[in-house]
Amino acid sequence: MKNFKSKIAAQMYSVRxxxxxxxxxxxxxxxEIGFEAVQLDGMRGNDPLKVAALxxxxxxxxxxxxxxxERFFNDVDGIIEEVYLFGCKTIFDKYIDDDEQNEQGYRKTKATLLEVAQKLSPLGFRVGIHNPEYDYNHLVDGRKVIDFITDPVNGICIYPEPDTYWMTIAGENPVETIKKYSGRAPILHLKDYQSGYDLNDMENNLIEVGSGEIDMKSVVQWGxxxxVEYYCVEQDYSRIGIFESLKIGFDYLVSLEREL
Structure with a gap:
């Protein structure tokens, strides 16, 4: 069983x-900050073999x-090759493309992810989806998009990857909303929020984990x-330097261990 510190991961989009x-x-x-895990978000021009070695x-x-x-639609073999290279079988659709953020696109996404999951589950893969705010604000069959996509079909589950910031932007209470994901959300995205700015002003309303208004302690206690296997710290923007922002979030989460 992992110790708590080893469950705190850096989302690599932060340092893209x-x-x-x-x-x-x-x-x-x-x-050096103390992270023992990272969540990959593309190679950013680096050779995958080099990244694996590092x-x-x-x-x-x-x-x-x-x-x-788009890779879930046309490059499943490439995904498999990458995942084996990095020794990780949990893969998330990071973001539904803008032109597919409509009912037809949501239905197509669910069908495709289920097809991929059905093929890969016997190999030990978990296929999931990361949620931006529209997954809570739009409906399909009377269900919020994130729930529609992750509702099981014939025993196959698309794993949700709840994001505390985007839930907050969508008007959800993260502490309450995550409760419906018990046992099927192995990874959480932790981003914090401070009010007083336009909801679209991410550069100002996004703040270091533990420094804002989201009850992170309760989120982690639930996890x-x-x-929950990993808590991914994601900092899309930083006003003080990205590594300093990530260190603040990491240190805050480590400090919670005494209270868990």
Missing amino acids: KEFAEDAEGTLRRLR LKKYHFQVAGMHIKH EENG
Whole structure:
């Protein structure tokens, strides 16, 4: 069983620019902060073999992988090859493409993800979807999109990857909303929020984990009781330097261990 600190992962979208410019330096900095796991979000121009070697060099576990939406439709073999390379069988559709953010697109997405999951589940894969705010604001068959897509069909489940920030932006209470995902949300995205800005002003209303208004302690307590394997710290923007922002979030989560 993992110790709590090892369950705190850095979402690599946070350091997308840094990773593109200096992959090894970026991973070294994350390890110095204390992270023992990362969640991959594309190679950012790096050779996948090089990235795999660096992850091994710095002793990182891979806490799931975010995969571009279109690849689930036309590059399943490529996804399998990547996942085996990185030793991680939990894959998420990171974001439904803009032109498919409609009822037809949502139905198509669910059908395709279920088809992929049906093929890959026997190999030990878990197929999931990451939620932005529209997954809570739009409906299909009277169900919020995230619920529609992750509702099981014939015993096959698309795993939700709840995101505390996007739930908040959508007017949800993350502490209450995540309760419906008990046992089927192995990875949570932790992003914090501060009010006083336009909901679309992410550069200002997104703040370091533990520094905002989301009850992260309650989220993590729920996670520890309901099968969460990794807590991914994601910081899309930073006003103080991305590594400093990630360190604040990491240190805050580590401090919670005494209260869990």
